[in-house]
Amino acid sequence: QVQLVESGGGLVQxxxxxxxxxxASERTERVYAVAWFRQAPGKDRESVxxxxxxxxxxxxxxxxxxxxxxSRDNAKNTVYLQMNSLKPEDTAVYYCAAGRxxxxxxxxxxxxxxxxxxxxxxxx
Numbered sequence: 001q002v003q004l005v006e007s008g009g010g011l012v013q014x015x016x017x018x019x020x021x022x023x024a025s026e027r028t029e030r031v032y033a034v035a036w037f038r039q040a041p042g043k044d045r046e047s048v049x050x051x052x053x054x055x056x057x058x059x060x061x062x063x064x065x066x067x068x069x070x071s072r073d074n075a076k077n078t079v080y081l082q083m084n085s086l087k088p089e090d091t092a093v094y095y096c097a098a099g100r101x102x103x104x105x106x107x108x109x110x111x112x113x114x115x116x117x118x119x120x121x122x123x124x
Contacts, residue, residue, distance in 0.1 A: 001113070002024055002032070002098055002113040003025040003113070004024055004096050004097070004098060004113055005023050006020060006021065006094065006095065006115040006118040007023075009120045010119075010120070010121070011121045012120075013122070013123050014086065014088060014122055014123065014124050015085060015086065017082070017084045017086065018086065018120060019082050020036070020080065020081040020083065020094055020118060020120075021079075022036070022078065022079045022081075023077060023078045024078070024098065025077075026077065027074075028053075028072075028074075028098055029053070029055070029072070029077075030053050030054055031053060031100065032053060032098040032099060032100060033050060033051065033052050033100070033101045033102075033104040034051050034070075034072065034079040034096060034098050035051075035096070035104060035105070035111060036048050036049045036050070036070060036079075036081045036095070036096055037094070037096075037097060037108065038090075038092035038093065038094045038095070039095070039117075040089075040092040040093075045095070045108065046061065047061060047106035047107075047108075048060065048068060048081075049061070049068050049069075049070040050104035050106065051070045051071070051104065052104050053100075055071070055072045055074070057104065058070050058071075059106075063089075064083075067083065067084050068081060068082065079096060081096075083120070086120075086122045088122045088123070090120060090122050091120060091122050092119075092120060093117040093118065093119050094118050094119075094120050095114055095115055096115045100112070
């Protein structure tokens with residue numbers, strides 16, 4: 001059972017930056033793809049960024065492309081989400097998830113392990 005712990009959320013002004021971390025309780029390199037999802041109040045949870053098992057491929061939702069960067073530090077069993085040029089519409093609870101998907105997937109059902117979520121609030 002992989003445990004995922006997110007950190008790094010908080011309150012930031014429009015245009016600011018945050019870096020979220022997702023640390024796993026065991027090795028994820030070449031075993032698990034990792035995705036970042038977010039859920040804003042009253043909205044469905046959506047995939048915003050994904051990184052493949054090897055770290056060689058990354059994927060982004062159109063709404064965050066060019067502003068968010070996902071990366072992994074395999075020595076620390078940690079995946080990061082660097083968020084720049086934040087907008088009020090980025091306000092949400094952000095979750096990381098890990099799954100043995102080939103490549104990666106935008107679908108929640110493909111991820112077996114989830115973190116508890118971290119709140120990101122962007123003020124206008």
